[in-house]
Amino acid sequence: xxxxxxxxxxxxxxxxxxxxxxxxxxxxxxxxxxxxxxxxxxxxxxxxxxxxxxxxxxxxxxxxxxxxxxxxxxxxxxxxxxxxxxxxxxxxxxxxxxxxxxxxxxxxxxxxxxxxxxxxxxxxxxxxxxxxxxxxxxxxxxx
Numbered sequence: 001x002x003x004x005x006x007x008x009x010x011x012x013x014x015x016x017x018x019x020x021x022x023x024x025x026x027x028x029x030x031x032x033x034x035x036x037x038x039x040x041x042x043x044x045x046x047x048x049x050x051x052x053x054x055x056x057x058x059x060x061x062x063x064x065x066x067x068x069x070x071x072x073x074x075x076x077x078x079x080x081x082x083x084x085x086x087x088x089x090x091x092x093x094x095x096x097x098x099x100x101x102x103x104x105x106x107x108x109x110x111x112x113x114x115x116x117x118x119x120x121x122x123x124x125x126x127x128x129x130x131x132x133x134x135x136x137x138x139x140x141x142x143x
Contacts, residue, residue, distance in 0.1 A: 037143070047093075048139040051081060051108075055139075058115060059132045062125075067118040074115035081108060093142055100142055107131070107138040 037044040043053040058073035085094045085101070094101045111131040114123040 044143070046143040048104075048143050051077060052136065052139050054080065055108075055111065055132065055135060058111075059128070062115060062123070062128055067115070067123070071116045071118050074112040078108065078112050078116075081105070097142070104135075104138045104142060107135040111135045 037046050037049070039045060039049075043049050046052075054073055054077040058070045058077060061067075061073060062070035085092050088094070090096075092101075093104070111128070111134075114121070114128055114131070117123075
């Protein structure tokens with residue numbers, strides 16, 4: 001048994017150990033590279049942080065089953081977004097990156113509309129989750 005170890009496993013042991021350490025370093029490096037935005041009171045201090053926070057709260061209320069609160073937050077999100085773009089002047093995303101603005105606006109509408117229409121048409125949870133995730137991804141593009 002000892003000879004079997006020496007002939008088969010012992011020669012590959014340094015390679016196995018090196019592979020293990022390489023994998024550990026790669027994983028820790030990838031985790032360290034994930035961008036963490038500074039926050040205040042749980043809201044990202046980024047251009048899109050406030051929109052992200054309101055959307056997260058709306059989604060959370062929807063998940064809890066409080067459609068009225070989700071709708072109110074969704075409507076607030078839409079109004080804050082529209083007003084910021086209307087009065088943002090030359091720095092508004094609509095003027096600086098019109099294509100990106102349209103992408104985000106469409107993703108937001110896909111998320112907001114079903115929440116605000118909850119009284120006449122119960123929102124589909126899978127659709128809301130997909131729209132929320134898509135909206136979150138689009139917001140990252142403008143941070």
